[in-house]
Amino acid sequence: MGQTLIEKIVNRYTVGLDTGQLAHAGDYVSIKPLHVMTHDNTGAVIPKFETIGAERIRDPRQPVFCLDHDIQNHSASNLAKYAKIQKFAESHGVDFHPAGSGIGHQIMIEQGYVRPGALVVASDSHSNLYGGAAALGTPVVRTDAAAIWASGQTWWQVPPVVQVELQGLLQPGVAGKDLIIALCGAFNNDEVLNCAVEFTGDGIAGLSMDQRLTIANMTTEWGALAGVFPFDEVLRDYLHGRADLFAERGDRHPQYTREQVDQWYAERLKPDPDAYYAKELAIDLSQVVPHVAGPNEVKTITPLTRIQAKRVKVDKAYLLSCVNARLDDIAAAAEVLKGKKVASHVKLYLSAASAEVESNARRLGYWEQLIAAGAIALPSGCGPCIGLGEGTLESGEVGISATNRNFKGRMGARDSQVYLAGPAVVAASAVAGYICSPTEYPDTQLVTHYKENPPPVQAAGMTEIIEGFPHQVTGRLLWLPKDNLNTDGIYGKDYTYRDDLSPEEMGKVAMLNYDPEFQSKAAEGDIIVGGRNFGSGSSREQAATALAFRGIRMVIAASFSQTYKRNAFNNGFIVIECPELVDELAVALKSRAGAGELTIPTSDQAQIDFAGSAIEYGGKSYVFQALGRVPQELIVAGGVENLVRQR
16 A cells, blocks of 8 residues: 555654555654754743753754744743743754744744655644645644654654645635635534645645645644645745745755755655545635634634624734734735724734744835734734733624634633634724625535545554563453543543642542542543543643553543543553444443443453454454554653653
8 A cells, every 4th residue: 555645754754664664544653853843832841851861952953942922921930931941042052033033833934944745843733834835744742842852753643644635726815714714614523633634636736835834724723633735836936935045145054955945846755646545525616715713613614705794893803823924914914904994993913923024024015004004013923812912802802813713712801702714804804893805705605525435454463562561451441421521521620730639649530520420430450441532622641640540551442632642652551542342332331321321331351452453342353553662662661751761
C-alpha cells in the first residue's frame, strides 16, 4: 500500500525506522521535527525542561520563541516573565521574537521556519496553519516541547488521513474564511475529528497563499490535527518572493534561497496513486457564499443572506488573529470601509498578524483607510481573540469577528455572543451596525460529497515486546456508556488547580464529576472501556494520572481525544482503541445503560495480548492497533520525562 502526502512527510522526519519501513496511519513513531515554536507558554516549558535535568538545548536552531499572547499586559510580573524567556533564549542561542513582532504562527511562515515537506510543531493548537505552505504542522503539548528542547525529538501517532477535494473556483469576493466556515458547517458530524486533512483538486490553484493559510489554520476548529496543501506553482512563487526578501535584507540566518526553493519543488512529495484515505470529502467552490458561524459555535453556520435579514446588532467587530489578519484580509476590509465610517455604537478593533504585515498595509494605504473609518489599532498579537487586553466583550455584547474561535467566554464575558465571518463581512457589519454583507450573493445550496472507505486489511503478525513491558494484562472491564467523556468529568475543576493532593487523594476523586458511584464500583486492576472521543475538553494531565493512581490498569475506547492520548502515554498510562469491542459492549449492556447506570462492571475478565494486538473477551477476539516500540518505551520508562532523562 502506498503513502499519502502526510505519511511521506512523517517518514522523512521519523527516527528509528528500519530500512524500507514506511509510516502509515495508526503507527506510533519517534519524530524529530524541523522546528518547535513556543509563545508566551515558553515560560511554562522552561521549568519542565529544567525538571528533566537537561543543561542545554540539544539543537538551538530547532526551537523558536515568539511572544504574542499577552503582549498588552505591562504588569511587572508579565514583563518579568518575558524578560526571563528572552534571557533563556539568549543563553541557549535560540531565535527569539519579542512582543510586537507578530503572532508566532505568522512569524514561522514569514521568516522561513516553515518549508514544504517539513514537519513543524508548536505548543499551540493553531500550528495547523503551516499546512498552507505544504508542511505538516501539528500541535504538541508543553511536555513534548520540553522533550524536543532536550533530546531533539518526541513521539506521535500518525492520524487517519482524510482527502478533501476542492472543485472549481470561488466566486469573486468569496474568501478562504468563507470556504473553511462552509466546510466546518457542511461536515459537522466529526468527519475529520482527530484526523489529518490533505487538500487536493483543481480548485487549489485559484487560492492565494493568504487564503490557504486561513483554511489550514481553521482545520483546527474543524476537529483535525493538520490540514496540508500540496506544493504547487503558487507556493513556489511565494517562496521565491520570501527568498528574495531574505537576500535583500541580508538576514544573519536566511532560512532559504531561491535555489533551495527550486530544488524542493523539483523533489516535492506527492501522494502515491494507491494511497489509502480513511474518508474522501469534496466541495464545489463555485457554490460557496459567505456564511456566518455562531453564535458561540463554529460548526453552526448560517448563509449571510439569511442572517442579514435578521439584522443582528453588533457592538464590537474584530479584524485580527492568526487566521485573518494578513495583507489580503486587511486590503479586503479597507476596500469595504473606503470613504465610510464605523457605526457610532460599534467599536472595530484592528491588529495585523505581524509587524511586517502592518508595515506593508501602511505602505499601501490600507491601514490609514481603516483608521480613518474609525478602527482602533492594537499591537500585533493575539489580544482579544483569546480574551486578553483591550477590546474584550462585555456582558451581553455581540461581536462579529474574523478570528478562528467563538467559544462561550473566550473573547470576554460568558454571556456575550460571538459570530465568525470573513474580513469583508466584519467590515461591512461594523459600518452597518448589524451583521450584513458588503455585496449581494445568491442563497445557494452547498454541493458536497462524502465517502467513508473500509479500513485496509492488516497483515497478521506479532509485535515485539521490549523488556519491562507486559506481554499480557488481565482485568475486569468497567463500561462507561458515554461518548465525548471530557476531562472535567474524569477529574473535576475543584481539584485541577490544587497542588496539595497526594497521588492517593487524586485517585479517590477520579471520575466523581462523571459518576459519584464510580469510586464504590471500581476496583484495583480494573480496565475502563469508554466510548468515542474519550478525554475531550481541556488538556489537564490529571485526567490520565488520577485513573492510574486509582489503580485502573488502562483505558480502552473507540477513540480518544489526541491530547488525552498524549497525556496518557506521556505519563506512562496505557490507552488503546478498539471500536469493535466498544460497540459490542454497547449492545450487550444497553438495558443497564438505559436504566441510568453510568459505570457498569462486567462479569467476565478480559485478557489483553500486546504481542498479538488482540483483546480476548466473552469468547471473542478483538484486534487493536499494535503498540510498537515507541509507546512501550514510554510505559516502561514511566513517561516521557523519564525517557528523556535516560536519553
